[in-house]
Amino acid sequence: MKLLKVLMAVASAGVMPQAGAQTRPAVPGYTYGQATLAKAPFTLADVAAIKKTLLFSDDDERALRQSQPILADQTEAILDVWYGFVASTPELVIFFGDRKTGAPDGAYLGAVRKRFALWISDTAEARFDQRWLDWQYELGLRHNKLKKNLTDQADSAPQVNFRYLSALTIPVTTTLKPFLAKKGASAADVEKMHAAWVKAVLLQTILWSYPYVKEGEF
Amino acid sequence: MKLLKVLMAVASAGVMPQAGAQTRPAVPGYTYGQATLAKAPFTLADVAAIKKTLLFSDDDERALRQSQPILADQTEAILDVWYGFVASTPELVIFFGDRKTGAPDGAYLGAVRKRFALWISDTAEARFDQRWLDWQYELGLRHNKLKKNLTDQADSAPQVNFRYLSALTIPVTTTLKPFLAKKGASAADVEKMHAAWVKAVLLQTILWSYPYVKEGEF
Numbered sequence: 001m002k003l004l005k006v007l008m009a010v011a012s013a014g015v016m017p018q019a020g021a022q023t024r025p026a027v028p029g030y031t032y033g034q035a036t037l038a039k040a041p042f043t044l045a046d047v048a049a050i051k052k053t054l055l056f057s058d059d060d061e062r063a064l065r066q067s068q069p070i071l072a073d074q075t076e077a078i079l080d081v082w083y084g085f086v087a088s089t090p091e092l093v094i095f096f097g098d099r100k101t102g103a104p105d106g107a108y109l110g111a112v113r114k115r116f117a118l119w120i121s122d123t124a125e126a127r128f129d130q131r132w133l134d135w136q137y138e139l140g141l142r143h144n145k146l147k148k149n150l151t152d153q154a155d156s157a158p159q160v161n162f163r164y165l166s167a168l169t170i171p172v173t174t175t176l177k178p179f180l181a182k183k184g185a186s187a188a189d190v191e192k193m194h195a196a197w198v199k200a201v202l203l204q205t206i207l208w209s210y211p212y213v214k215e216g217e218f
Numbered sequence: 219m220k221l222l223k224v225l226m227a228v229a230s231a232g233v234m235p236q237a238g239a240q241t242r243p244a245v246p247g248y249t250y251g252q253a254t255l256a257k258a259p260f261t262l263a264d265v266a267a268i269k270k271t272l273l274f275s276d277d278d279e280r281a282l283r284q285s286q287p288i289l290a291d292q293t294e295a296i297l298d299v300w301y302g303f304v305a306s307t308p309e310l311v312i313f314f315g316d317r318k319t320g321a322p323d324g325a326y327l328g329a330v331r332k333r334f335a336l337w338i339s340d341t342a343e344a345r346f347d348q349r350w351l352d353w354q355y356e357l358g359l360r361h362n363k364l365k366k367n368l369t370d371q372a373d374s375a376p377q378v379n380f381r382y383l384s385a386l387t388i389p390v391t392t393t394l395k396p397f398l399a400k401k402g403a404s405a406a407d408v409e410k411m412h413a414a415w416v417k418a419v420l421l422q423t424i425l426w427s428y429p430y431v432k433e434g435e436f
Contacts, residue, residue: 042381046381049309049381050381050382050385052307052309053307053310053381053382053385053389054385054386054388054389055388055392089270089271091270091271145435159435161436162427162435163260163264163267163271163424164267164268164271166420166423167271167421167424169420170272170273170417170420171271171273174273198388199388202384202385202387202388202420203385205384206381206384209380209427212431212432212435212436213380213431213432214431217362217377217379217430218379218381218430
């Protein structure tokens with residue numbers, strides 16, 4: 001399958017996520033924690049309310065952190081599965097397609113993939129502070145037409161439609177589960193880590209939806 | 219706990235969901251399938267794309283249908299748990315609060331509860347046709363400021379904020395799981411039914427979000 005090959009071929013050159021966003025390798029467009037980021041229009045109190053609603057507890061925070069070392073050296077394999085899923089879903093691959101030719105844009109896919117690797121580690125890190133909040137806002141803008149393509153100077157679809165953001169919680173966390181089980185954690189701990197990941201990704205996609213939502217309705 | 223008592227006291231007078239929306243008992247405001255409903259602005263093709271993205275398969279459809287008879291005579295107990303959760307979460311109970319006094323509006327809670335009972339059965343029924351689509355649109359409008367309170371002539375909060383819609387997928391499906399296990403289904407089948415419910419509720423909350431999303435970004 002040609003398309004799959006293109007997507008697999010963009011595997012990044014060994015980006016190894018480390019603990020702590022401030023110690024991350026320099027990846028173009030990865031601006032987590034930088035002073036240039038706009039302040040998020042939603043607050044830590046908003047996040048607390050969403051966390052309460054989706055039953056996100058201290059146990060979930062611990063489970064996420066437990067997953068960090070488990071996932072660390074499996075990052076490229078996880079990304080292969082995720083990119084394989086996108087490649088086999090025409091409804092999704094268009095968001096990485098060249099606007100003129102329709103073909104998947106390898107450079108764009110590769111650039112996003114490097115940041116995606118860091119996102120796995122950042123999500124597992126489970127820091128919910130103002131820096132994290134501002135970064136979530138930036139990630140939302142980069143899915144929305146306000147900022148999509150800008151980071152990588154891509155000439156691709158102008159936005160990822162709203163309907164896919166929260167929906168992607170399921171493939172991302174379902175395909176993650178076998179990787180959570182690969183390093184000897186108990187079945188109960190794998191369940192806990194998986195449940196925590198579902199909540200953490202859903203929480204993020206809700207925040208990423210902010211730029212899509214009408215004024216005063218978020 | 220006084221608030222919990224108020225919420226529990228609104229238990230409806232034995233509404234028993236039956237198979238098929240057209241055979242539902244007459245519940246005020248339950249207009250699923252009625253010609254008065256507006257046509258949904260999203261299409262069956264949109265739903266198919268979301269289903270593909272969140273890995274919703276024929277197996278999930280079967281698992282939902284398997285859950286219908288299991289949940290049927292547990293409906294009131296399930297609603298007690300859900301209403302208990304809302305009662306213990308101030309961030310959520312305000313959506314049922316009287317706008318002037320702030321106190322939970324028992325009549326409003328009771329009216330919604332009767333339709334909530336039918337929603338459990340409708341979700342388990344897993345019919346994804348145009349009638350279902352139009353009903354999803356109506357349910358979205360009833361959470362949004364465009365139509366909230368109108369059905370029950372309530373004087374309550376003007377909208378359920380967007381941030382809570384998809385988030386509620388977690389408490390609804392997490393608290394459902396023990397009920398799925400109470401009628402002798404195998405552990406594997408309970409897992410399958412639970413996973414199908416997560417996808418089905420997330421799918422619906424994405425559709426309900428339509429009125430909140432900016433023109434052209436859904």
